[in-house]
Amino acid sequence: MDDYGFRHGRDRGESSSIETQNQWREIQDLLKERLITQDDFPWKLPIPSSSGNVAVEEGGGGGGGGALLKYVGGVDVSYSKELDSAEAASMAACGCGSLVVLDVTTPTLQVVYQDFSLLTNFDVPYIPSFLAFREAPILLQLLQKMKNTGNPFYPQLLLVDGNGLLHPRGFGLACHLGVLANIPAIGIGKNLHHVDGLTESGVRQLLQAKDNSGEDFITLTGSSGCVLGAAMRSTKGSCKPIYVSVGHRVALNTAIKIVKMICKYRVPEPIRQADIRSRDHLQKNSDGNDGTLQ
DNA sequence: GCGACAG
DNA sequence: ATCTTGTCGC
Numbered sequence: 001m002d003d004y005g006f007r008h009g010r011d012r013g014e015s016s017s018i019e020t021q022n023q024w025r026e027i028q029d030l031l032k033e034r035l036i037t038q039d040d041f042p043w044k045l046p047i048p049s050s051s052g053n054v055a056v057e058e059g060g061g062g063g064g065g066g067a068l069l070k071y072v073g074g075v076d077v078s079y080s081k082e083l084d085s086a087e088a089a090s091m092a093a094c095g096c097g098s099l100v101v102l103d104v105t106t107p108t109l110q111v112v113y114q115d116f117s118l119l120t121n122f123d124v125p126y127i128p129s130f131l132a133f134r135e136a137p138i139l140l141q142l143l144q145k146m147k148n149t150g151n152p153f154y155p156q157l158l159l160v161d162g163n164g165l166l167h168p169r170g171f172g173l174a175c176h177l178g179v180l181a182n183i184p185a186i187g188i189g190k191n192l193h194h195v196d197g198l199t200e201s202g203v204r205q206l207l208q209a210k211d212n213s214g215e216d217f218i219t220l221t222g223s224s225g226c227v228l229g230a231a232m233r234s235t236k237g238s239c240k241p242i243y244v245s246v247g248h249r250v251a252l253n254t255a256i257k258i259v260k261m262i263c264k265y266r267v268p269e270p271i272r273q274a275d276i277r278s279r280d281h282l283q284k285n286s287d288g289n290d291g292t293l294q
Numbered sequence: 295g296c297g298a299c300a301g
Numbered sequence: 302a303t304c305t306t307g308t309c310g311c
Contacts, residue, residue, distance in 0.1 A: 066301040077301075079302050097302095126302070135301075163300050172300065193300045237311085243300085 015128075021069040024130050026154050028171045034179045040092050040249040042066040043185045045257060046105070052153055072262060073101045073113070073155030075177070076144070077119075077135045078278040083097065093286055095119030097138035098278030099146070101153045102270050104262055109269045113200040115142050116281045128193070129168045132176035143181045155183065157250070157258070159270045163187040164247035166220065166229040168195050178248025185247030186255045187229070188271055192243055196222025203231045207241060217244075217256060242266060244254025 043066045079095045102115035117138050124134045132177030146154050164174035164187030174187030192200055198220055206218045222242070229245030230252060244259050246252050262268050267275070 077302085079301090081303055126301060128301090130301055161301070187300085191299050191300065194298055195300095276296080 014045065018281070021089065021127065021130065022226075024133050024168070026131075028169055028176070031176060031179050032169075032171045032290045035171065035175055036244050036249045038249075039251045039254050043069045043158070045069055046261075048212065051274070055097060068105065068154075069156055069258070070103055070105050070158075071153055071155050072103050072104050073099060073158045074161075074260075074268070074270060074272075075099050075139045075272035076161040076274035076278050078282050080282060081234050091120065093118035093120055093282060094122050096282035096285070097135070097142060098274045099139065099142040100270060100273045100277060101155050102262070102273065109262060109264065111273055113146075114277055115145065116278060118285055120281070128187055129172075130170070131162050132173040135162070136176050136180065139177060142178055143177075143183070143186055156292060158183050158185040158247070159259075159262075159268055159273065160185055160187050160247055161190075161271050163189045163229070163243065164245040166193060166195060166243055166245035168193075170228075171182055172227075172245070172247075174247030184249040186250055186258065187243075187245040187247045188259070189229075189243035189245070190267065192231075195230060196224050196226065198222060198228070203241065207231060207233065207250075211285065217241075220251075227252065232256065232259070234259065234268065235266045238266045240266070242268070253278075 006034045040173060046068055070231060073146030075098065076096055077097045080093065082092065082094055096119065097117045099115050100111055102109045104113050126134050158177065158181070160174035160177055160226050164175035164185065165185065166172060170189055192198060192203065203218070203220070210218050217230045218234050219230050220228045229243055231241040231243055233239065234242050244255055246255060259268055262270065265272060
């Protein structure tokens with residue numbers, strides 16, 4: 001039984017993949033009722049001003065006296081080349097979830113916290129549009145651990161390696177994590193998930209058109225008329241965009257502002273660090289050592 | 295039927 | 302996501 005009170009197909013022989021997906025869909029629909037797509041946070045957003053001073057932008061939530069946004073988390077999961085569901089005989093880790101926290105008030109975006117969790121005997125497959133059921137449990141565990149111990153670096157906002165609203169049913173991994181952890185979240189995709197008529201060529205054309213207007217991002221509107229997210233060139237040199245979408249409790253325009261201020265390279269730094277460090281940690285522990293003393 | 299399909 | 306060498310460029 002997992003975090004959703006859901007038993008997925010491994011016990012009782014085989015529940016058909018179709019049946020599993022139906023149950024996953026139901027969970028997504030249920031959690032979606034708790035989704036908040038507007039600014040809803042106590043902190044304030046720093047705005048770099050041309051005069052050199054740091055102005056402060058009013059955040060959502062209305063409550064006065066909020067602190068500045070300082071701690072931004074990034075999460076990712078890396079996998080080893082070995083097959084999923086590593087042989088029972090092998091104690092080798094087959095995946096590694098990571099949670100890092102960056103202090104975004106420092107010019108270098110210093111990493112102030114990192115934690116990892118290794119996966120063993122992992123058998124949840126990757127199925128497009130159901131990424132959350134593969135990656136959310138281990139990431140939630142890392143967040144929960146921080147919260148339970150009252151860690152002072154607990155993130156005020158989470159950047160997720162995966163989409164939010166930019167999803168076939170409007171509820172990607174970033175929404176899933178945001179809702180279950182009840183934390184403001186932003187989804188970041190490195191590739192376009194073809195949804196509601198969106199295509200790379202279409203995105204390219206719109207970006208080039210906007211190119212002259214000085215803007216470095218375009219809003220993505222599906223054929224149905226819904227705003228699903230934005231495509232942006234996070235670095236001057238990169239023509240390949242990243243895809244930003246609402247995860248939870250952060251409006252799209254706010255998400256874009258935030259992402260812009262934490263990109264040293266194409267991939268926003270919190271996610272980039274989570275990615276690099278999880279892969280590194282997995283390699284250094286892919287010999288059967290899960291960190292637990294026996 | 296065929297292609298597409300976040301990580 | 303992972304496999305995988307060199308290579309072109311700032």
